[in-house]
Amino acid sequence: MSLVQDTYIETAPPATPVNGNGKTQAASTTTPVASVWTSTQKILFRIAFIFFISIAIPNSAEWYKLFLHIDWTNLHYRDLYDIARFGSGINLFGNKLFGSTLLGYANWIITLILATAGGFIWTWIVNRRKTARAEYNLLYYWLRVVVRYRAGIGIIGFGFTKLLPVQMPYPSWGVLNTNVGDMTAQKLYWLSIGIVPWYQIFAGVVEVAAGSLLFFRRTTTIGSILLFGALGDIVYVNFAYDGGVHVYSSYFVLLAAFLLVQDVPKIYNLLILERNTVPVNFYPVFNAKWQRFARVGLKAATIFIFLVVLFYLQLVNFLYDPYKQPSVAGIKQLRGNYAVTEFRINNKSIAYNPLDTVRWQEATFEKWSSLTFRINKPTALDLSNGGGDPQRDINRTFELTGVGGGQRVFHYYADTVNNVLYLEDKYKDIPDRRNRAAGVGGDGGTDQNLNSDRNKKKEAKTTKQKDTADKFIPKEAWKNIGNEVAMIDHRAASTRRDREFAEAPKNEKRNRMLLHYETTDGSRVILTGVNENKDSIYVVLDRINRPYALSESSLQAGKY
Amino acid sequence: MNAQHTNQWKGYEKIAFRFFFIYFLVQAVPFDWGYYKQVFAINWAHLKYGDIFQLAHYMPQFISGAQSFAGWGMVAAIAAIGAIIWTVVDSNRTVTYNNLYYWIRAIVRYRLAIGVIAYGFIKVFPLQSPYPSLSNLNTNYGDFTRWKLFSISLGIVPGYESFLGLVEVVAGLLLLYRKTASVGAVVILLFTGNVFMSNIAYEGGEVVYSLYLIVLALFVLSWDLQRIVTLLVLQKPTTPNRFRPVFTAKWQVYARFGLKVFAVFFFVLLYSFKTATGYKHDPYQFPVTKGLPKTAGIYNVSYFRINADTIAYSRFDPVRWQDVVFEEWNTISIRSNRPVHIDSNNVERINAADADKTYELEGAIGRHYYSYTVDTVNQLLTLQNKNKFYKDEQLQLHYTRPNDSTIQLYGVNENRDSVFATVQRINKKYLLKEVERAGRSKSLKL
DSSP, X not given: OOOEEETTOSOOOOOOOOOTXXXXXXXXXXXXXXXXXXXXXXXXXXXXXXHHHHTTSBOOHHHHHHHHTOOTXXXXXXXXXXXXXXXXXXXXXXXXXXXXXXXXXXXXXXXXHHHHHHHHHHHHHHHHTTOOOSOOHHHHHHHHHHHHHHHHHHHHHHHHHHHXXXXXXXXXXXXXXXXXXXXXXXXXXXXXXXXXXXXXXXXXXXXXXXHHHTTSGGGHHHHHHHHHHHHHHHHHHHHHHTOSOHHHHHHHHHHHHHHHTTTHHHHIIIIISOOOBOOOOEEEOOOSHHHHHHHHHHHHHHHIIIIIIHHHHHHHHHHHOOTTSOOSBOOGGGOEEEEEEEEEETTEEOOOOTTOSSSOXXXXXXXXXXXXXXXXXXXXXXXXXXXXXXXXXXXXXXXXXXXXXXXXXXXXXXXXXXXXXXXXXXXXXXXXXXXXXXXXXXXXXXXXXXXXXXXXXXXXXXHHSOOSHXXXXXXXXXXXXXXXXXXXXXXGOOHHHHHHHHTOOSOOOOOEEEEEEEXXXXXXXXXXXXXXXXOEEEEEEEEOXXXXXXXXXXXXXXXX | OOOOXXXXXXXXXXXXXXXXXXXXXXXXXXXXXXXXXXXXXXXXXXXXXHHHHHHHSOOOOSSSSSOOTHHHHHHHHHHXXXXXXXXXXXXXXXXXXXXXXXXXXXXXXXXXXXXXXXXXXXXXXXXXXXXXOHHHHTSBGGGBOXXXXXXXXXXXXXXXXXXXXXXXXXXXXXXXXXXXXXXXHHHHHHXXXXXXXXXXXXXXXXXXHXXXXXXXXXXXXXXXXXXXXXXXXXXXXXXXXXXXXXXXSHHHHHHHHHHHHHHHIIIIIIHHHHHHHHHHHOOSSSOOSBOSTTOOEEEEEEXXXXXXXXXXXXXXXXXXXXXXXXXXXXXXXXXXXXXXXXXXXXXXXXXXXGGGOOTTTBTBOSEEEEEEEEETTTTEEEXXXXXXXXXXXXXXXXXXXXXXXXXXXEEEOTTSOEEEEEEEEOOOOOHHHHHHHHOSSSOEEO
16 A cells, blocks of 8 residues: 555647637646645645544543444434534533633534644654655545545435435424424524425435545545535534524535645636636555445445435434324324313303413414414423434423423323323423533533533432422323333334433433323314313314415325 | 537537527627616616615516516517528537627626625625514514515514525625636526525415526536536546637727626625615615614503594494504504405615605504604694505694603594594513513523
8 A cells, every 4th residue: 555656647639728818828738746745735724634633533531432332233213313413622621712612513622723733743743853855745645535434424414314314304283383483593493494304315415425425435525515605604504593503514624625625726727817727636555455445335335324324213213203203103183283272260151352371372283292372471492403313202301492472282192091281381491401412512502502511400409309290190191101112103213212212311300291181083172181380271162264375395205 | 508619519519509609698798778767767876785686686578567487489580580590590600609608608697796796795784684673572473475485584684694695695706707607607596596496385476486586596607517416426636627719809808897887886886885885884685774762662552442432442343443653764654453455565676755654554463554654743644555555544643742651643544533542552572572681591581
């Protein structure tokens, strides 16, 4: 492998210039192989080398732990997604510069500072030992390989959640019934993609294509241009809508820019200066058989795992277990939008009044295991993206995150034998930590997602309050409810899902309701029981035909 | 179309060129009389940005009605016939079409640049998708069409809209210069490719036009495509374009210079100035006439009587008003359970007259929208339904304002029934705006 071959040293004889005014122009060519680099180039390269290697490898123990625990015999798409998506950069000294994360970019700057220091030390050492090389063509080649594969795998992991459109789910009925002004900008953007799954697929195809093109030397430039353009837009989108993924999307723009460094001068030379241009590319020659096998093998494995296997897993996720919406089907006869015809609380009837702060104004049973209703009373809101990888339906919060307007969303376990719903508020004071492998620039959620001292204290306090959560659902009822982990299509089963259910916390502090339901065909539903404030309620719901102006898509995720 | 300006063009290349030459000439240069009628219809003394936009938004149309691909077929047919005649007449005397190729590309470059810049500046100055009106903020998400939601999503982030416009303008400017034209074309392919896909996905009305721009961009790029592929994909030595146009007479130099200056002045400088001032004084999506002073906001309808019947709060009564929005401008919208026949316009119409500015109700149900005039002497509002399907609906409502937050409205509605309504301002806090101010990292109760 020590041999370096310059593939295109020989230049084709320049074509006779054709000139409109008959004058010939001197043909100029760029110099072929750079066998000697200037000392500035070498220093810059050493810095770039340390910098890009640092940001191309995972920097958190969490990622390695997750990676080692993957059950390759029973995969979940998120296993591969987590491999592809990780925090990087040098974080030994924290991720803050002068006490600020600089919107999350501080890590880059710290890494750059350390890489610069490292680059100069490297230079000093090789100069002192007089082992300085004339050029780094080969090392530059390998650095590009690392960056190409890092960027390619990363964007493919990201792109597949769009290619099989689950990253931006179609709005739930509860969301469709919410005023536009009662949502965050982030929510409105995510929804605007969610309502057009076919467009989301297109966006996914662009990302996956850009990534795939990076796996091959000849298509790297086109892939980089595509990646630069597509992700550049996404960076801007994240700033504009406060999407929270600005750092991670900038990351790909940076990697793409690095890959284009080699090509921009060539394009400039050819198109703007209109000069003859000879591309010079160093490609190592693999002499030994094992080297050739290793190269083809690694490449094939990457493509197989991240294009073939991931596609399959993502397809399964789309069909049976779309990760941002609950995947267990709701009670069929209840599904739909309802008018609240009668509402009694502690036997006192309240007439409809839009300003009333107790009465339910409208209610919806979603396709899945959620009951949504609206009360005109301020409530604490979850402003995160509602993303991450929760397996349990109760923790899948896309239908409530970033949505106000008095909307409440409760998850229910249904004892269909006794017609009882065990409801738990999907809102939680301290949301679970999401995207643990992603590290800095991960979810873009709230501070509350982080393991801050304040949150730890709060958490300790809440667990102390011995809730009756475990007694909330009696054993006999569980028999009728069934085991949630097995309630999705068996093709979507995974070790990851099993593990998360096994580790599910028992004493979470949540609002709870216990409601008995009574209906014949779902056109009228009567709910009686105890609400989250332990008041007894009696609610008569009448199904309404609610036509939407928004046309539904032909593509729908999940199986309900 | 990738002849590398050699001294010899192959026979099939020449035939293909003749076809594409005529095809793109007809697509890019307005030959139809309708276009010039439009030019003469403009009030040049009071030129508006909408006029320039209309001139820039050109695509030959042989069939009246919505734009369709059928017109392209006709252009192709003309080009095919023309190419045959040309080939026969020429009988292979012409050796190369280097000159003509240069000029047709120049025409297409300018045509394309004018087209994208026209759309660019109405985004740079965020006119195209304005911040949603109060009525729109108080409408259910599901009560909008996809196209309207697309526009609303862009409207809430004017900074991003300006950025998108800037990309279009820069790409357009790159097209005006031969050496940067291909770079500009690539940017347009990425950008307008996305616009095209969005039009399909969101059921927008510019599918044909955006594809028209894409085809022009492809033609511009085809000039350098072979070179770019050779350099970047095949990674082989590549010769640049060596062609320069020849000018044999002085007038040619002047004509070229004059046309260039005119295009840049009219479609870039003047247009940017007009859109900038238009953004301040004359936005085209919302009316500019002011509404009743100090009324802007959303109001709960606390009391509602029709003829002799008082109707209690109801979400489902077909007559009762639920809430009323007074916009800053002279629009009132009323939410009720009365169905709305939707105005599903999905193309860009830059209207100068307030009455024609219907963006606020396009693609939306859930509310009825009325423009109104105020007779301050008699304290009378005359409401006119803005929706084209309810042209005949007029309401005459007297108003009194017992206090700052209450308005009483009484008079006759669209069915000549007498109505009486007391509306009370809701001190509405919008999550959209609260979060815009405070960010998402703080906990919020709303």
